[in-house]
Structures are given as structure tokens and as C-alpha cells.
Amino acid sequence: MNKIEVNQLTKIFGSNPKLGLEKLNQGKSKDSILKEYGQTVGVNQASFHVEAGEFFVIMGLSGSGKSTLIRLVNRLIEPTNGEVLIDGDDITKMDKQTLIQTRRQKLGMVFQNFGLLPHRTVLANVEYGLELQGVEKEERQRKAQKAIEDVGLTGYENSYPKQLSGGMQQRVGLARALANDSDILLMDEAFSALDPLIRKEMQDELLNLQRKLGKTIIFITHDLDEALKLGDRIAIMKDGQIVQIGTSDDILENPINEYVSNFVKDVDRSKVLEASQVMRKPEVVTTYKNGPRTAIRKMEEVGASSIFVVDKDDNFKGLLTIDDAIRSHKEEIPMEEVLIDNVYSTSPDTQLNDLIGIAAETKYPIAVLDDGKLLGIISRVSILSGLVLGKEKDEVTTS
Numbered sequence: 001m002n003k004i005e006v007n008q009l010t011k012i013f014g015s016n017p018k019l020g021l022e023k024l025n026q027g028k029s030k031d032s033i034l035k036e037y038g039q040t041v042g043v044n045q046a047s048f049h050v051e052a053g054e055f056f057v058i059m060g061l062s063g064s065g066k067s068t069l070i071r072l073v074n075r076l077i078e079p080t081n082g083e084v085l086i087d088g089d090d091i092t093k094m095d096k097q098t099l100i101q102t103r104r105q106k107l108g109m110v111f112q113n114f115g116l117l118p119h120r121t122v123l124a125n126v127e128y129g130l131e132l133q134g135v136e137k138e139e140r141q142r143k144a145q146k147a148i149e150d151v152g153l154t155g156y157e158n159s160y161p162k163q164l165s166g167g168m169q170q171r172v173g174l175a176r177a178l179a180n181d182s183d184i185l186l187m188d189e190a191f192s193a194l195d196p197l198i199r200k201e202m203q204d205e206l207l208n209l210q211r212k213l214g215k216t217i218i219f220i221t222h223d224l225d226e227a228l229k230l231g232d233r234i235a236i237m238k239d240g241q242i243v244q245i246g247t248s249d250d251i252l253e254n255p256i257n258e259y260v261s262n263f264v265k266d267v268d269r270s271k272v273l274e275a276s277q278v279m280r281k282p283e284v285v286t287t288y289k290n291g292p293r294t295a296i297r298k299m300e301e302v303g304a305s306s307i308f309v310v311d312k313d314d315n316f317k318g319l320l321t322i323d324d325a326i327r328s329h330k331e332e333i334p335m336e337e338v339l340i341d342n343v344y345s346t347s348p349d350t351q352l353n354d355l356i357g358i359a360a361e362t363k364y365p366i367a368v369l370d371d372g373k374l375l376g377i378i379s380r381v382s383i384l385s386g387l388v389l390g391k392e393k394d395e396v397t398t399s
């Protein structure tokens with residue numbers, strides 16, 4: 001039996017959804033139903049199923065009906081027509097009590113903007129759903145603690161959301177959904193607001209979690225790379241309809257129409273790697289204030305021969321080599337004066353192609369900066385090797 005099965009699901013927004021539905025059945029388009037009858041087609045006769053443990057991605061342009069569809073699955077939105085079976089039970093026909101119970105037990109949801117309660121600690125946020133269910137304190141703290149551990153936030157239980165970075169706040173959102181131990185996770189653009197590096201990290205962790213916990217996931221994104229990386233299967237929506245469902249290979253190789261092939265063309269464009277996709281976190285970073293001794297100790301700890309230096313606001317200042325750090329320490333020269341400040345920097349969206357010249361010229365890694373702040377670093381070797389390997393792969397696929 002499928003974990004989720006959606007049949008002929010339709011949602012029409014407006015004062016007269018029945019009329020809209022009738023016109024839809026007569027074959028009228030979303031556009032003309034809006035123009036002639038003032039009704040908005042949110043979702044148009046969507047049918048699909050999701051197997052237990054499957055990672056199902058929904059993609060489409062803004063306004064294509066993704067959010068409406070996912071909210072119909074847990075019936076945060078009432079459908080105009082069609083059915084949604086969760087473990088075989090039609091959620092659209094459930095009475096209020098059964099619906100609430102089903103949602104709590106089976107359907108966790110993670111939103112784009114985290115949806116955290118600002119005046120509650122991390123722990124209290126994660127516990128919230130269990131509290132609503134009337135789970136007693138000891139048990140809900142135990143479950144919340146486990147979920148916090150699963151998303152890597154141990155130690156932050158007593159922090160408040162505003163004290164956390166965006167990535168960490170979204171981990172709290174994820175932990176809250178996990179704490180309920182529902183089999184199904186519904187995620188609406190859950191990572192879209194995150195920085196590229198954090199986003200990649202979260203994608204990897206979500207895949208790990210899914211493998212470990214065996215969740216069934218419906219994940220909405222408008223980012224093709226994200227869809228291809230995460231999805232076992234991908235559904236593509238246009239004007240409320242699902243126009244194609246398939247594995248990434250199906251969709252890349254046999255796009256059903258021009259709309260889908262336009263998405264696929266994006267893949268070719270995104271094959272050109274950007275700085276943010278190959279950068280990594282600098283192993284060691286220090287500030288002027290900490291002085292050369294600290295810099296030396298940090299380099300020693302990880303066996304690095306240089307360290308990146310930022311000021312107290314994380315603005316990138318330059319690179320300090322071990323030799324220069326020792327000189328600064330022995331001869332009491334301020335770190336600022338021995339710092340290598342001609343390290344190349346680039347923005348996260350710069351294409352690797354544009355960095356080859358620099359990579360060939362410089363001895364140092366390239367700093368990836370966003371508004372002056374150090375996001376990551378790119379080693380010369382990752383640029384030069386990435387291009388060579390990327391080319392070889394292309395040659396294989398085109399021959």
C-alpha cells in the first residue's frame with residue numbers, strides 16, 4: 001500500500017469554487033477561469049502516490065500550486081474535489097477529531113520561514129507539538145531531546161531562536177517535526193532561505209536522517225539542483241497541474257513538453273559550477289584581537305600552515321602564514337603588518353570558469369566573501385581539478 005495517494009485533487013480559490021470546478025471539467029484553462037469567472041485554480045486534478053520511505057520532490061514556477069498542493073495533503077486547505085489517502089484513509093473525509101489526530105501522529109511539517117515561537121527556548125519549541133498532544137512532561141522532554149540530538153543541536157536547548165543563525169533555526173524547525181515521530185514530513189521550500197553553504201549541509205543531513213529514520217518526505221523546491229540531489233522522484237507543476245512525474249533521469253532525458261525542457265535547460269546552465277558550490281569552510285580562522293600566539297596554536301591544532309584572519313564583525317582581513325605569525329610573535333610586530341592582504345576574493349555566485357586565471361596565478365586559496373564577510377574558501381586545486389574532471393564527464397556524456 002502507498003504511504004500517500006492523491007487522486008484527482010483540485011483546489012479552487014474564490015467565491016464560487018463549484019463553478020470553477022465545472023469550467024475546469026469543461027476544459028477551460030486556469031487563465032480563462034480567472035478572467036471570465038473570477039475563480040483562481042490553485043491545484044488542478046493532481047494525482048500521484050508516494051511510497052513509504054520515498055523522497056518525493058515537487059517543483060514548479062512560483063504560483064504553479066506547490067504550496068497549495070502540500071497543504072491539501074495535510075488538509076490545512078480544504079479541497080474542492082478529489083481525495084488524499086494517508087495509509088489508505090481519506091483525510092478529506094475525516095471528522096475534525098480524527099483529522100487532528102492523524103495530523104499529529106502522521107504528518108510533520110517544516111516551513112520556509114521556520115515558524116518558531118520567539119519567546120520559547122529551543123527545547124520548548126521542539127516540545128510544543130507534544131505539549132499540544134498532552135504528552136506528559138518527562139516523555140516529551142525525552143523525545144524533544146532525541147530530536148535535538150538528531151539534528152545536531154545538542155547544547156542549544158536553552159537558547160532562544162533569535163540567538164541562532166538561520167541554518168540552526170531551521171534545524172529547530174526540523175527537530176520539532178521529528179519530535180512527533182510522524183512517518184511523513186512535508187517540507188515547503190524549507191531550505192530556500194538559507195545561505196548556499198548551510199543549505200548544502202542541510203540537504204546532506206536531511207538525506208542522512210531520512211536513511212536513518214526511514215521517513216517519507218514530500219519536499220517542495222524551485223531549485224533544480226536541490227530537486228535532483230534529493231528526489232527519488234520529481235513532480236513538475238504548471239498552472240496547478242502536475243505535468244510530469246519521474247526520476248531525475250526520466251525528466252532530464254525525456255521531458256514531456258517545452259515547460260519541462262526549460263527546467264532541464266536550467267540544468268545545463270547550472271552544470272557551470274559556481275564558487276558557492278565548491279567552497280568549503282576555512283579550517284582555521286582567527287581575529288587580530290587574539291594575537292599571534294592564538295593564531296599559532298590554532299594552526300598547530302589542525303596542522304595548517306596558514307590561517308584566515310577576520311575582524312570582530314567577521315569581515316575578511318587576510319591570510320597569516322605560520323612563518324609570519326612566528327615573526328609577529330617574536331619581534332612583536334602587530335599582526336596587521338605581517339598579514340598577506342592580497343589574497344584574491346570572489347562572490348559566491350562567480351562561475352568557476354572565471355576563476356581559472358586567478359587560480360593559476362595565486363599561491364593562496366581564494367576567499368569567498370558576501371558583503372565583506374568570509375563565507376568560505378576555495379583551494380586552487382579544487383578549481384583546476386573541478387574543471388578538468390567536469391570536462392571529462394561532459395565528453396563522456398556527449399560522445
Ligand code: ADP
Pocket residue numbers: 013014040041042043060061062063064065066067068069
Ligand atoms: P506556489 O507555492 O507554487 O508558488 P501557490 O500554491 O502558493 O503556488 O499558489 C497557486 C495559485 O493559487 C496561485 O495562483 C495563487 O495566487 C493562488 N492562491 C494560493 N493561495 C490562495 C488563497 N488563499 N486565495 C486565493 N488564491 C490563492
Ligand code: MG
Pocket residue numbers: 066067068
Ligand atoms: Mg509556495
